[in-house]
Amino acid sequence: MPTPDRTSLAEIVTAARDILESEGLPRLTMQAVAERVGVRAPSLYKRVRNRDALIRLVTEATVRDLGERLEAVAGSGDPGTDLGELARVFRAFAHAHPAGYHLIFANGPAETRPSLDSLTRASAPALRVAADLAGPEHALEAARMFTAWANGFVSMELAGAFNLGGDLDEAFEFGIIRLTAAFTTPEPPRAG
Template identity: 70%
Template sequence: MPTPDRTSLAEIVATAQDIAEEEGLANLTMQAVAVRVGVRAPSLYKRVRNRDDLVRLVAEATVRELGEQLDAVAVGGDARTDLAGLCRAFRAFAHRRPAGYHLVFAGPAASRPAVTSLATAATAVLRVAGALAGPDDALEAARTITAWAHGFVGMELAGAFNLGGDVERAFEYGVARLADALARA
């Protein structure tokens, strides 16, 4: 009779996400995951090819989670309100999952999420961008939104705002100016 499964792929990936956030990506190993889920490391290879595959699965799960959070705040109301909600959710996500955020936006090419996963996660951003800038400019506007938010959040996570002032105020100012810039004349 086969041995019953003592873990699942979902549990393995969630545990790997936790390790990456708590201990850093460098400490995300098959052994560390195995210890936390209560199996021997060789058992993980039934579900995950190797560490690189595990890191890719973490990136996929992270971008899926980000997309779900963006979808939850961009409900199709006023485009400016939705843009502010998207930017705030993006920022909050990066603060809550900085290792995963880094993996999705700046991780090794082999570990980055599939283009289809990124496209799914970008659905709300594309929708809001199209509402602001018009359907013909939706992709360019979505890229502008993402680039601004990523730049701001990246500097914030790196502690690079060194000139004083209120970073919250600066963020809200940027969101408002971004909406102004993208809005159709």
């Protein structure tokens, strides 16, 4: 069996992500990953402190992967087009990596959650587009609204919770159009 020196952290994380997607979070164990990368489980602990640390590494890698995909599509020069592309990439990523996607938004133990730094980097494309659409003073609020809508839609879709029929692709596009319009409409005066 290979020694831990012959197994990189990247290989461990890749194996863990594969197990997560194919077998689910309960099956993502140190033993399962060790077997997948060809080392004994005790050797794996020389690279990864424990299961929580492993889950965090997987979550961080998933956030980084999503952020890189989002970064690749933002920048057409038309913020409305960019918002649509960000939403579509976000949705496609969730469908391709549903278990990893779930970890990004899960309220698990602090030791398993992604760092603020990784979330900030992954959020940068949405914040830029939100600033372009809603103005810099409302960028954070608009990005949060976009993320909440996209995550809610995708989470319901992945859970099979849309039970009233209709075309989900059309509904998703409708949401993009409405969000874009909402972000570019001037703010109504506040009461008071």
